Amino acid sequence: MSSPRDTVRDAWDLLGQVPDPELPTVSVVDLGIAREVAVDGQRVVVTITPTYSGCPAMREIEHDVRAALAGRFAVVEVRIVLSPPWTTDWITPQGRARLTRSGIAPPGVRLLPLLTGDRPAACPRCGSATVEELSGFGSTACKALWRCLACREPFDYVKAH
Amino acid sequence: MGDHEVEALLRVADSCLVLAQRLTGWCGHAPALEEDIALANVALDVLGQARGLLTRAGELEAAGRDEDALAYLRDAPDFRNLLLVEQPNGDFAHTMLRQFLFDAWAVELWPELASSTDPVIAGIAGKAAKEAAYHLRHSAGWVERLGDGTDESHRRMLASLEDLWPYAGEAFLDDDVDRAAAEAGLAPLPSSLLAGWRARVEAVLTESTLPVPPDPWWQRGGRQGRHTEQLTRLLAEMQVVHRAYPGARW
Numbered sequence: 001m002s003s004p005r006d007t008v009r010d011a012w013d014l015l016g017q018v019p020d021p022e023l024p025t026v027s028v029v030d031l032g033i034a035r036e037v038a039v040d041g042q043r044v045v046v047t048i049t050p051t052y053s054g055c056p057a058m059r060e061i062e063h064d065v066r067a068a069l070a071g072r073f074a075v076v077e078v079r080i081v082l083s084p085p086w087t088t089d090w091i092t093p094q095g096r097a098r099l100t101r102s103g104i105a106p107p108g109v110r111l112l113p114l115l116t117g118d119r120p121a122a123c124p125r126c127g128s129a130t131v132e133e134l135s136g137f138g139s140t141a142c143k144a145l146w147r148c149l150a151c152r153e154p155f156d157y158v159k160a161h
Numbered sequence: 162m163g164d165h166e167v168e169a170l171l172r173v174a175d176s177c178l179v180l181a182q183r184l185t186g187w188c189g190h191a192p193a194l195e196e197d198i199a200l201a202n203v204a205l206d207v208l209g210q211a212r213g214l215l216t217r218a219g220e221l222e223a224a225g226r227d228e229d230a231l232a233y234l235r236d237a238p239d240f241r242n243l244l245l246v247e248q249p250n251g252d253f254a255h256t257m258l259r260q261f262l263f264d265a266w267a268v269e270l271w272p273e274l275a276s277s278t279d280p281v282i283a284g285i286a287g288k289a290a291k292e293a294a295y296h297l298r299h300s301a302g303w304v305e306r307l308g309d310g311t312d313e314s315h316r317r318m319l320a321s322l323e324d325l326w327p328y329a330g331e332a333f334l335d336d337d338v339d340r341a342a343a344e345a346g347l348a349p350l351p352s353s354l355l356a357g358w359r360a361r362v363e364a365v366l367t368e369s370t371l372p373v374p375p376d377p378w379w380q381r382g383g384r385q386g387r388h389t390e391q392l393t394r395l396l397a398e399m400q401v402v403h404r405a406y407p408g409a410r411w
Contacts, residue, residue: 082285082287135198
């Protein structure tokens with residue numbers, strides 16, 4: 001018979017194996033999308049939060065979370081909450097390391113708000129800090145396209161948000 | 162929840178929805194791949210904002226309409242969007258200036274809506290505020306680059322400004338609906354956003370070597386359901402599949 005604390009840990013472990021559909025090198029836990037887990041007997045309630053308002057992956061994430069927990073819990077409930085709004089500050093240290101290893105720069109330094117924006121700390125490939133923005137928008141809502149002026153490689157950057 | 166509050170919510174929701182539809186028209190047509198992707202990304206954010214607000218409007222209305230019913234099964238006179246966003250895309254300068262005038266309004270509006278007495282609206286607005294700030298950075302950058310660019314880009318930006326400016330002020334005109342929503346703490350009074358919008362728009366236009374036009378008689382009526390003929394055409398395209406196959410599922 002496992003204790004309630006164990007079952008909560010089980011749920012988090014299972015969630016840690018659910019990859020983000022658009023950034024599959026990191027899990028929904030790494031990204032801070034999975035916010036809360038509550039277990040009551042054989043029933044688990046997972047609270048998730050969307051990254052951007054129009055994130056098209058939200059439904060898929062909900063489906064994947066459900067599928068991952070279905071083998072362990074009889075009833076899986078997924079709640080979507082908007083507030084407090086997701087921020088890249090919730091990406092875990094492990095998530096940041098995993099992003100970098102797959103060639104995606106994790107959120108970097110925030111400059112003054114609005115018109116100035118933010119920038120990656122370093123090129124995820126060679127580590128050089130001499131990088132420049134190619135486009136403020138990238139292949140997904142959460143990324144921008146940058147390039148390294150040292151190794152000349154372009155790379156994705158998860159915008160500080 | 163009174164009709165006035167639902168109505169006030171639709172004014173924001175429909176403005177986002179119609180703009181998203183306009184921006185989607187650029188998909189595959191933008192002057193560079195990066196801008197194609199950028200416009201699609203902005204459209205996606207704005208569409209997400211619209212979906213959240215439409216869903217909430219449907220809940221508050223309590224007449225059984227969900228986001229799809231509100232988006233696809235209303236006719237032009239039932240839409241409450243700003244006239245600005247239904248204006249055709251024109252060239253890239255025209256689209257970017259329209260976006261800038263909208264974004265400069267959105268960055269004033271969302272932080273206020275984030276303290277709405279309705280917690281669902283506040284949640285949607287809290288996310289949208291961050292997105293709008295990023296969109297503004299992009300659109301303001303293009304207004305500056307094109308305004309202060311070549312003779313040709315300056316000429317096009319100037320023509321767009323003449324065309325769009327009369328539609329820019331509608332967002333700040335109060336009526337009874339707005340006053341009721343403000344009194345209920347649901348949304349800010351439109352006129353309260355004007356000073357911040359004006360300061361930002363004037364600064365960017367000046368930086369772009371573009372003139373700040375004098376205030377005209379602001380074109381109005383979109384927020385009350387009186388639209389230009391442009392909206393009817395836009396809706397015909399946006400709604401055709403849903404109306405041709407009612408209740409269809411993937």
